[in-house]
Amino acid sequence: MAVLVTGGAGYIGSHTVIQLLNSNEDVIIVDDLSNSSIKVIDRIEELSGKRPKFYEINILEENKFKKIFEENEIESIIHFAGFKAVGESVNKPLAYYTNNLVSTLIILNTMKEYNVKNFVFSSSATVYGDPKSCPILEDFPLSTTNPYGTTKLMIENILRDICKTDKKLNVGILRYFNPVGAHKSGRIGEEPNGIPNNLMPYITKVAIGKLEKLSIFGDDYATHDGTGVRDYIHVEDLAAGHLKTLTKLRNNSGLVTYNLGTGKGYSVLDMVKAFSKACGKEIPYSIVGRRAGDIAMCYADSNKAKKELGWEAKYDLDRMCEDSWRWQSNNPNGYED
Ligand code: UFG
Numbered sequence: 001m002a003v004l005v006t007g008g009a010g011y012i013g014s015h016t017v018i019q020l021l022n023s024n025e026d027v028i029i030v031d032d033l034s035n036s037s038i039k040v041i042d043r044i045e046e047l048s049g050k051r052p053k054f055y056e057i058n059i060l061e062e063n064k065f066k067k068i069f070e071e072n073e074i075e076s077i078i079h080f081a082g083f084k085a086v087g088e089s090v091n092k093p094l095a096y097y098t099n100n101l102v103s104t105l106i107i108l109n110t111m112k113e114y115n116v117k118n119f120v121f122s123s124s125a126t127v128y129g130d131p132k133s134c135p136i137l138e139d140f141p142l143s144t145t146n147p148y149g150t151t152k153l154m155i156e157n158i159l160r161d162i163c164k165t166d167k168k169l170n171v172g173i174l175r176y177f178n179p180v181g182a183h184k185s186g187r188i189g190e191e192p193n194g195i196p197n198n199l200m201p202y203i204t205k206v207a208i209g210k211l212e213k214l215s216i217f218g219d220d221y222a223t224h225d226g227t228g229v230r231d232y233i234h235v236e237d238l239a240a241g242h243l244k245t246l247t248k249l250r251n252n253s254g255l256v257t258y259n260l261g262t263g264k265g266y267s268v269l270d271m272v273k274a275f276s277k278a279c280g281k282e283i284p285y286s287i288v289g290r291r292a293g294d295i296a297m298c299y300a301d302s303n304k305a306k307k308e309l310g311w312e313a314k315y316d317l318d319r320m321c322e323d324s325w326r327w328q329s330n331n332p333n334g335y336e337d
Helices: 011-022 039-048 062-071 086-091 093-114 147-165 199-207 235-250 268-279 303-309 317-330
Strands: 002-006 026-030 053-055 074-079 118-124 170-176 178-180 214-217 232-234 255-260 285-288
Touching: 002 011, 011 026, 011 039, 011 235, 026 062, 062 093, 074 093, 074 235, 086 093, 086 147, 093 118, 093 147, 118 147, 118 235, 147 170, 147 255, 170 235, 178 199, 178 235, 178 317, 199 214, 199 268, 199 317, 214 268, 232 235, 232 317, 235 255, 235 303, 255 303, 268 317
Parallel strands: 002 026, 002 074, 026 053, 074 118, 118 170, 170 255, 178 232, 214 285
Antiparallel strands: none
16 A cells, blocks of 8 residues: 655655655655656665655646556555746746646546545645734635635635545645755755745855845835744655644544644744854845735744644754755755756
């Protein structure tokens, strides 16, 4: 009986796959490698001592995807695969709706056909829109401000609807806050295509000299230093949350929803300072105007996951920065090195 991990060669997916293999799970990866590298599979093997079965398939190729279920006995699915760039989603909404929604529907229909009952979904704190207050609880109102976020919320709604009629289905909706960090070995980490949109990969590229300086998007927010505050969480902690959720689903939980964050908010300037300490260099920056769609503050209340899953983030900001820096400095060209 295997756990099928879509997007298992990606950033969060690869860290989760290693933890699954280390827990003696039988893992199958499906990934089209559109935002990752075949080398990730080699490094997963190097780090875990096991090579997961790998299908280089785009889920939209439904027949090929279904064949995986013919060839293997799938017990659970962790669904990471999807487009994830907020800005790009505004310019290519149809591509986002097609890719993210249709692929999820194909997975859910295939699960039904092959009687697979456990499904973990990568959602995002983006489904809280501009929250009325922080920390954010799971029952806060949901809204979105861009097509990427809307795909996450639409999939959540689909999952809630199907769980109302199929009482045997177990679904874990995990709302990630801001994932950063890397495996402690420095062998796998985040490697976005092109110029990074997110803060941490941008800072690491400045630190290795590939980008000149960081632009800080606004210093006039109602936060302790005027820059945006987020809940940065180590990718290893996030990965661990998936394993705990899988255990919960296997005990017939029905549908469960959890915030995965640390509960602590750090500003952009806090991040620059912590990263400078980790890499031993100044990070040059300048303050520019606000980025459209950004909110002032976003951090989680993750007590529900603590109570119901026994999960809690372990790694602090220094460790997140050290691990991100080890990955970037050892692999200045990502998986091309
Ligand atoms: N920021 C900068 N300069 C940059 C990049 C980011 O100042 O070059 C700032 C942003 O304004 C924000 C903070 O750094 O205040 C974090 O920005 P990110 O782009 O790293 O992350 P976001 O919080 O905007 O978005 C992330 C994910 C989304 C997800 C969202 C959910 O990228 O996919 O968290 O909370 F939807």
